[in-house]
Amino acid sequence: MRLRHLPFCFAIWLIGFNTEAIRAQSLPVPDQGKLLATAGVIQVEGAAGAGLVPWAVITGYGTEDSYGFNAHVTQLNTQDYQLSTYGVALGICDKLELSLSKQEFSGSLTPLDKLKLSQDVVGVKLKLAGDLIADQDNWRPQIAIGAMYKRDQNVTGLDALGVTQVTQLGAKSNQGTDYYLSATKLFLAQSLLLNGTLRMTKANQMGLLGFSGDLHNRYQVMPEVSAAYLLNRKLALGAEYRQKPNNLSIDHEKAYYDGFLAWFPNKNVSVTLAYVDIGDITAFNTKDQHGWYLSVQIGH
Structure with missing residues (x-):
């Protein structure tokens, strides 16, 4: 693989990639060489994938000799809660992805109508093997590993209970x-993309309610799956499932589901609309939460 244009690709070579040469040149314009829609969209924690689940793809449309980047904003509204997410992501040489995002969660129904939670998420993803497009003559998927470091901010709106930290909730x-x-596999002839993800996590509600709890205090492996059908070059229809741990007595955490429609008018813009079910959030409100998800991504 030739990495002729990006001096910073040297860092990738240092951690074990088989590169032929790295030449220090000025930063080029992203080549946008990947096929439309094959970069996925940005999921709710900032990684390239669908709405809920990260895929093995690298964000942006830059090929192995280039890079890509984007910014996104996402809004999820259920009957009683709102989740806003915004951030940026960078894909380097179609091998390495770096992301930074912020999630802000709030309530609208008494007694949680003043509740506000937030967390910062720093992500990294590394492509290990396979190629989404090149491997059409075999069953090998594209495979990537990733990590998401998450840190909660102070809890607000529960002052009457004396709660200002997620650790006070268990x-x-x-x-x-x-x-x-x-692992992500694209069947171009069938216009079908399939993805399976295994996540090791201690997070409660993606981390918005902290990590581990009184029921479980260990890493658990949670399966996540996505499927998308390309209606045409610019529209993808799909569904997702994301299993969740159940670590807290005050939060009977359930799996997340969604059905989504992603629109790619060009390689600079994508819009994702989804209907999402996220289960109940806390013992203070045991109503099953479902609603609409809208995400807009702009990049190069």
Whole structure:
């Protein structure tokens, strides 16, 4: 693989990639050489994938000699809660992905109508093997590993209960790291993409309610799956499932589901609309939560 244009690809070579040469040149314009929609969209924690699940793809449309980047904003509204996510991501040489995002969660129904939770998420993903496009003559998927470091901010809106930290709700820690392995296979002739992800996690509600708890205080492996059908070059229809741990007595955490429609008018913009079921959030409100998810991504 030739990495002729990016001096910073030297860092990738140092950690074990088989590169032929790295030449220090000025940073080029991203080549946008990958096929439309094959970079996925940005999922709710900032990684390239679908809405809920990270895929093995690297964000942006830069090929192995280039890079890609994007910014995104996402809004999820259920009957009683809102989740806003925004951030940026960078894909380097179609091998390495770096992301930074922030999640802000709030309530709208008494007694949690003033509740506000937030966390910062720093992500990294490394492509290990396979190629989404090149491996059409075999069953080998594209495979990547990733990690998401998450740190909660202070809890607000529960002052009457004396709660200002997620650890006061039963979590063992306000920070933690998810580790995952993803395999993504694209069947171009059938216009079908399949993804499976295994995530090691201690996170409660993706980490918004902290990490570990009174029921479990260990890493658990959670399966996540996605499937998408390309209706045409610019539209993808799909569904996802994401299993969740159940670490807290005050939060009977359930799996997440969604059905989504992603639109790719060009390689600079994508819009994802989904209907999501995230289960109940806390013992203070045991109603099953479902609603609409909208995400807009702009990049190069």
